[in-house]
Amino acid sequence: MIRRLLFLTLIAAVIALALRTFVVEGIYVASASMEPTLRVGTFLFLDKASYRFRAPRHGEIVVFPSPVDGRKDLIKRIVALGGDTLEIRDKRVYLNGKKLDENYVQYTRSQERLMGDDLGPFTVPEGMAFVMGDNRDESGDSRDWKDPVTGNPIYFIALTAVKGRILQLN
Template sequence: MRRRRPEENEPEQNGGAGRTLRSIVLMLLAAVAMAFLAGNFVVMNAQVPTASMENTICIGDRIVALRPAYLFSEPERGDIIVFPCPDDESQYYVKRIIALPGETVEIREGKVYIDGAEEPLRETYLKEEPYGAAGPFEVPEKAYFVMGDNRNSSLDSRYWTHKFVPREDILGKVFLRYYPDIAWIA
């Protein structure tokens, strides 16, 4: 009878646990790296602290913005974006794009007019009938004029010292609310 050699038929006693531990550590490092990359280059997670975007986004809602949304296209009127406040870059704001680069925007009796149009923008997303007047403001190239959907309670381009959001400051386009319920944001 041939005597068997332990290394042929028995599991390794010394390296197996080390390999398993090494595999677990590598998987954890890969997960952390993927979360870091996704959080810094793909999506942005935020909680909304004010009522300025009601009823579209309410106080306490948790949202996700897509960071690369504008890699191959330009922001459009109606997009909801995340950006540092032009007057206080330590705070991130969430607002809707109202006027595009090169346009002139004016608010009369709460209604928004672009480039002297006779008819105001059709804004079905507003929380309530807005009031007030502002402008006219000429939007510079590579910048945007933004406002909240709750116009009567929104600190936005109408009131800031630096009225416009530069294109390079847009951090992402909001596309999803995941708390307190899940809904696509358009």
């Protein structure tokens, strides 16, 4: 009886570990960079399986390691993908010449001019993504990341670095 219980416990642990590693993982929102869409302290699920079968899409909220130091995971929205032409004018995003309808975006400092309020136009390299937080004035994202050694801008994240997409349960 004890032996059977230990065996079943081991099987359950292996299945749970496999699910967490390859399918889904629970995460907490640690910063306000995605507000109002994702509130600080919210518990969410990270879908790790979808991108094994398809590529990330515009507008999806994804998790990836920080391109600056790689020590922490970040949550941002994909704004542009490889081959897209992106421009930001007066805080408004234009994708391939068309203004994006971003009703989920929050601006907390609408009267201030911030770095990243005007950027581009430039074309996103293939296999890369340009990402932004929904709380645009408070988000560290593709607009302002810099290489810690050279100080050069890091505008893009590699799609291969994306760990998964956020599943929103509304």
